Amino acid sequence: MDAFYASVEQLDNPDLRGKPIAVGGGGERGVVSAASYEARKYGVRSAMAGALARKLCPDLIFVRTNFERYRQVSDQIRAVFYEFTDLVEPLSLDEAYLDVTENKVGMPSATVIASWVRQRIKEETGLNASAGISINKFIAKVASDINKPNGQKTIPPEEVIEFLEQLDIRKFYGIGKKTAEKMYLKGIFTGMDLKSKTKEWLGENFGKSGVYYYDIVRGIQHSQVKPNRIRKSLAAERTFRENITSEIFMLEKLDHIAEEVARRLAKSEVAGKTITLKIKYSDFTLKTRSKTLDYYVRSKDVILETAKDLLYQEKMENSVRLLGISLSNLNTEDKKKEKSKKEKPIDVQVKFEF
């Protein structure tokens, strides 16, 4: 969103429109939270001391912050995001990463989606938004600043390298004033300069983040768009081409499904306690059987063993068209606490295959 807090204030109060305003920073020692574009012309920036802002722009109008209202608008914006995809990773009240590789509107062009999202936001809130579109979160974030306000910029894959090479080091997301100064001293002014350095050198001089930027400047970033929504369960299931009756075949299928569940668990870095076996019979009746273990599991073997037990628990009523395994009671609720638990290796008592 462009000058989010300030725009909201101007939206709510027509008297403020077209005028330089600052949200927050009105008090003795306050700091400006956001400045309208009119104020920015005078050099007023967010995080600037109120007194300094006033000096730069004597006509500046200070407005009290109203977080409740901003949150309300933020929720409206987020609702718009979810119209397009569930893979939304909020960065702040007014910024978010969206993974639209697979989206709800069936539009293959991310650029078009960006314009639609901005349009919908305008409709819903009356506010302007800017967007950056590219192959990873970092470049998208940097690109979103290029055509601000009320614009968007796409960096297509073939332009990524060039874009990063010519990019001013100060524009790198995550490189602030201090790091930029350090980089300047080492003769790094653009992405190109950064790229000329070895990984080791960057690691030595800038630590972990140096190594991170070694990849970034090469257009490599594997970080997923992580939806903040707390996961409640994770499942995998399979519908068979033909209904199956033999438990031997079911075991084989369960093996694959358990593997998929384990893979997804590993990918989302979660583990669960409750294992549920879902059985859909050929007459479409659905049965579930579940078992809760007293520890979190994520390994395929334990999931498969438990699923097998559940499978044998009762006789099949009919031939089966679908089998699924889901894990719930996930450790997402208290992730921190789980960290220590997870490190404890889970050993599995093996059983005879009767």
Added chain:
Amino acid sequence: MKFIVSSSYLLKQLQVLGGVINNSNTLPILDNFLFELDGNSLKVSASDLETTMMATLEVESQDSGDIALPAKLLLDTLKTFPEQPLTFTQHENNTVEISSNHGKYALAYADGAEFPNAVSLEDPSTVNIPGHVLATAITNTIFATGNDDLRPVMSGVFFQFSTEGLIFVATDAHKLVKYERSDVKASQTAEFIMPKKPLNLLKAILGGSEEMIAVEYNESNAKFTFENTELVCRLIDGKYPNYEAVIPKENPNKLTIDRNQFLNSVRRVSIFSNKTTHQIRLKIAGAELNISAEDIDYSNKAEERLTCDYQGDDMQIGFNSRFLTEMLNNLNASDVSVEMSLPNRAGILTPIDGLDEGERVTMLVMPVMLNN
């Protein structure tokens, strides 16, 4: 009716039969012993409907009749008597009077006809087994039976009789014992699953008995007859798992070790293992067996080294120590061998010595897959 019997002789028999009686019965009559008197022969029965055990006692009498007497009351009384003759007399008011050297005791009896009849086996096959052989077979297998209500067949011992010999198998899916006797043969092939309770009773009575036991069986029931005692029980219905399929054939890694030394080490080390998993780790390299356990929650840790005879690749395998101790405990050998293939496949424990002619024991234990 009236009879005279030796107090200690009666007590001894009733104590054996009393093992059949459940602590709480839905049918109150089952809290009783059935006394069936026919002249000098007194037949006493106890039942839980699944299992019925009968003993025939010699008494002094000219009468006949059937009555049911409360088991607990009778046993409690008999236990207190020094050896002496006791006279049981049936009275009109539905009581039986016992007179001893010390005094008189009256207890209410129920009509013997109320007592459920023991099933009679139709068209049975018969095998004769020496008592001590059956007792050893039971001892060697029963500890490995399961308790899972979902797999009732695994809560019993699988009897496999053939003209080649007898095989007894028990498993709870984690451990498995196969006990073979090629010196005792059946006239025809038969398979049935015996429940645990009657086997425990038989084990207690038979001990080192040299007496031959006649085992009769059909589709649904089995009957064991020896000396003056008979035991009839219902068999567990169902198909026993194909245990042969889980016995690994290729086991390139073979460990030979002193049983007692091994058992003692496992016991000691397991004290330091996790209280719920009882997991211990065996590391075998060269001629050294390293046994270790760790309880991370309490920072308890133990490690022992034993010399052993080992042929195979260096390997590391985890076991539930309780399974190992149970198995080692149930063997008489002074040396045992452990054959293994992979850390996720069963280990095979066999005794090297101490076996009778024609006796063979194979014990399987599934490992704990170590995750690190």
